[in-house]
Each structure stands twice: as C-alpha cells, then as structure tokens.
Amino acid sequence: MMPSLKAPLRRALLCALLSGLAPAMAFDAAVAPPPSQARTLPGYHRLLLGKFEVSALSDGTVAIPLSELLTNVRPREMQTQLQRAGIDPKQAETSINAFLVHTGSRLVLVDAGGGKLFPNSGRLLASLAAAGYRPDQVTDVLISHLHPDHSAGLTLDGKAVFGKAVVHVHQHDTRFWLEPRNKGAHPDHAHVFDQAARDLAPYQALGRVRSFAADAEIVPGVRAIATPGHTPGHSFFRVESEGKALVLWGDLIHAKDLQFRSPGIAIRYDLDSRAAVAQRKAALRDAAAKGYLVGAPHIPFPGIGRVLESGGGYEWLPVNYSEIGLRRPSAAD
Ligand SMILES: [Zn+2]
Numbered sequence: 001m002m003p004s005l006k007a008p009l010r011r012a013l014l015c016a017l018l019s020g021l022a023p024a025m026a027f028d029a030a031v032a033p034p035p036s037q038a039r040t041l042p043g044y045h046r047l048l049l050g051k052f053e054v055s056a057l058s059d060g061t062v063a064i065p066l067s068e069l070l071t072n073v074r075p076r077e078m079q080t081q082l083q084r085a086g087i088d089p090k091q092a093e094t095s096i097n098a099f100l101v102h103t104g105s106r107l108v109l110v111d112a113g114g115g116k117l118f119p120n121s122g123r124l125l126a127s128l129a130a131a132g133y134r135p136d137q138v139t140d141v142l143i144s145h146l147h148p149d150h151s152a153g154l155t156l157d158g159k160a161v162f163g164k165a166v167v168h169v170h171q172h173d174t175r176f177w178l179e180p181r182n183k184g185a186h187p188d189h190a191h192v193f194d195q196a197a198r199d200l201a202p203y204q205a206l207g208r209v210r211s212f213a214a215d216a217e218i219v220p221g222v223r224a225i226a227t228p229g230h231t232p233g234h235s236f237f238r239v240e241s242e243g244k245a246l247v248l249w250g251d252l253i254h255a256k257d258l259q260f261r262s263p264g265i266a267i268r269y270d271l272d273s274r275a276a277v278a279q280r281k282a283a284l285r286d287a288a289a290k291g292y293l294v295g296a297p298h299i300p301f302p303g304i305g306r307v308l309e310s311g312g313g314y315e316w317l318p319v320n321y322s323e324i325g326l327r328r329p330s331a332a333d
Contacts, residue, residue: 043127044100045302047325049293050241052103052221056295056302057127059096059113059153060120066092066255071273073265078258085257092255096121096149097303099248099295100131101239106139106219109162110237110248111297112153117195124153125161138165140219144250145170145231146177146196147269150297160202167203168218170226171211173233174200189271227252227283229275236283245292246304252280256299260284261313284314293319 045056067089070078082089096118099110109128114121125135141162143151146169154161176182177196186193203209212218214226218237225236230251237248253259254267263280270276287294287307296303305318 043123044131045304045319046131047304047319047322048328049101049239049246050244052101052239052241054239054246054295054304055100055102055131056304057098057100057109057113057124057131058301059098059124059127060118060122061093061095062114062118062121062149063091063093064254065090069268070255070258071266071268072277073258073262077262081257081261082255087257094254094298095301095303097295097297097299097301098124098127098153100128100133100138101222103219103221103241107133107137108140108142108219108222109138109165110142110295111144111150111250112141112161112199114149115152115154115156117148117152121149122153135162136164138162141165141167142218142222142224142235142237143167143169143173144237144248144297145234146173146199147192147231147251148195148199150250151199152195154199155202158198158202160206160208163206166208166210167200168210168212168224169200170224170233170235171213172226172228173231173235174209174211176232186271188268227279229272229277229279230270232271234276234279245290246295247283247287247292248295249283249297251297252283253296254298256316260307260316261311263313288314 043058047054066082067078079089082092096113098113101108101110113124116122128135141154154167177193178200183190183193200209212224215224217223221239221241223238225238227234227236227250234250236250239246239248251269255265258265259280263284264277266273266277284307288309291306293304294307299305299316302319305316308315308317
C-alpha cells in the first residue's frame with residue numbers, strides 16, 4: 001500500500017514540481033520505512049544463456065578487513081584504489097553471491113552462501129524464493145571450494161537445506177578439508193576444517209555427497225574446471241548452452257577494485273598464494289580474449305559481467321540490466 005501524502009505536503013510538492021524547484025521537505029520519521037536495502041527484488045538477477053536460465057542469487061554481504069588481508073600490494077596503492085571506489089579498507093563490504101542454473105531438466109545451485117555465519121549473510125533462501133524456486137527443487141549443489149562463505153548455507157540448524165540435492169565438491173577439497181590431520185598443520189584455517197565437516201555431514205548421512213575429479217561434466221552443460229591455488233580443489237564451473245558460455249569463477253577475485261588492475265595482488269585466505277595468482281592471471285587473460293560471461297561470488301551483486309583488457313591490466317564490465325533479454329524468441333519471430 002502506498003502511504004498517502006498529507007494535503008499540505010502534496011500542495012508543496014505540486015508547487016515545487018510546477019515551478020521546477022526541489023521542495024524543501026522536512027524528513028518525517030513517522031512515515032519513513034526502516035532503513036534497509038530492499039530485501040526481495042534485488043535478491044536475484046536473471047539472464048538467459050542459450051536455452052538455460054541463470055539467476056544470480058544474493059546471500060547478502062560480509063565486511064572484511066582488506067587492508068590486513070591483501071598481500072603483494074603497496075599500502076598506499078591499496079588505500080588510493082579503495083578510497084577511489086568508496087570502500088573502507090578496514091571493513092570492506094563484500095557481496096556473497098550464488099548462482100542458480102535451470103538447464104530445463106536440472107536445477108543447479110553453484111555455491112550456497114554463508115548461512116547464519118555472518119551478520120548480513122543468510123539471504124540465499126529468500127533470494128531463491130524471490131526467484132521463484134524452493135530448496136527442494138534444487139537437484140544439484142556445486143561447491144567451488146569448501147570455505148564457509150560458500151558452504152555454510154548448505155545446512156540450517158544441522159539439517160540439509162537442499163534435502164533432495166546431490167552436493168558436488170572436487171575430490172581434492174573433500175580430501176583436504178575433511179582430513180583431521182591437516183587441521184593441525186594449518187592453525188589459521190582451523191575453523192574452516194570444522195565448518196566444512198559440519199556443512200557436509202547431513203548430506204553424507206543421506207549419501208548425497210559426490211566428489212568429482214578434474215574437468216568433469218557434472219550435469220549436461222555444466223563442467224568443472226580445476227583451478228587449485230585458493231584451495232586444493234578450487235574449481236570453476238563452465239555453463240554452456242547453444243554456444244553461449246558463462247564461467248563461474250569461485251574465489252578468483254576478492255577485491256574487484258584492485259585485482260583486475262593488478263592480478264598479482266593476493267589474499268591471505270589463499271592456501272597456495274603463488275598458484276592462486278597464476279590462476280587469476282590465466283583466467284583474466286582467457287576471459288578477456290574470448291569475451292564470455294563471468295560470474296563471481298565476491299564481485300558486487302549480481303557479480304556477472306565480462307572482462308576487458310585495459311592499460312596493462314583488466315577492467316570489469318558488469319552486465320547491462322535487461323528485461324528485453326529475458327524474452328525467449330517466439331515461434332512468430
Ligand atoms: Zn569466498
């Protein structure tokens with residue numbers, strides 16, 4: 001329901017509109033909605049990829065101290081670039097995006113968000129509902145890697161959220177993160193080992209965890225590409241229909257405003273920083289050369305766009321907002 005404007009306010013607005021001047025309006029706290037971002041409509045962003053429907057789903061955001069996390073960067077360069085983008089280096093608010101691919105016969109979710117782990121995460125199910133789907137319709141969940149902001153949303157209160165889905169994870173990630181002996185060798189990542197075990201347990205109990213090997217086709221039209229570095233089993237997923245491609249990148253980019261321009265900048269979350277940098281350089285080069293669409297969990301929502309070469313580095317070009325692009329060609333066309 002639209003709140004009705006009080007008569008004097010209506011008159012003031014009308015006068016201002018007629019005279020071309022902005023009204024000097026008092027802020028009326030009593031009628032103002034609570035300050036929040038809209039919680040449903042921007043929760044998904046949809047496009048068509050050949051015969052597939054792709055929806056970016058927002059799980060919310062998380063604030064991360066980029067100034068303490070980024071490596072291979074001069075502090076001054078970091079400050080300048082982040083300031084230019086209006087981002088607080090100590091609390092850089094970072095999107096958590098997941099992606100839903102409807103192939104016609106399968107409903108594939110790529111990454112599951114952070115669940116209730118962070119103050120502003122856990123919006124995935126609301127976004128899924130806004131996009132018109134229920135969790136029990138998801139047939140497959142593909143996890144780019146077993147970090148909590150990608151896998152904690154698999155469960156809610158210890159139960160499987162996507163109870164009818166098979167969860168697919170690269171075998172090097174399941175082997176690494178589910179092996180208790182590795183935890184002692186990586187004390188900085190101890191909580192990740194615990195969380196990964198919790199996230200997969202209900203699906204293991206249902207016999208619904210599948211470990212895939214390198215470059216496997218997970219479902220028709222969706223192929224995994226092994227990109228170890230950030231984690232041992234870190235994977236991209238290439239979605240392709242009728243010659244149109246979208247490559248879902250996992251954690252290739254954490255700081256859009258720095259890492260496109262300087263792909264050598266790394267983050268402490270990488271288990272093998274050197275390999276992660278090499279993957280980033282190769283992926284950016286390939287995406288810029290071939291021009292396919294790219295989707296990324298931590299590029300501002302919806303996190304879908306293309307990569308351009310620019311001044312010795314790269315540039316991110318977000319997808320255009322489109323309604324017309326959602327119209328499937330009719331028989332009459
Ligand atoms: Zn992540």
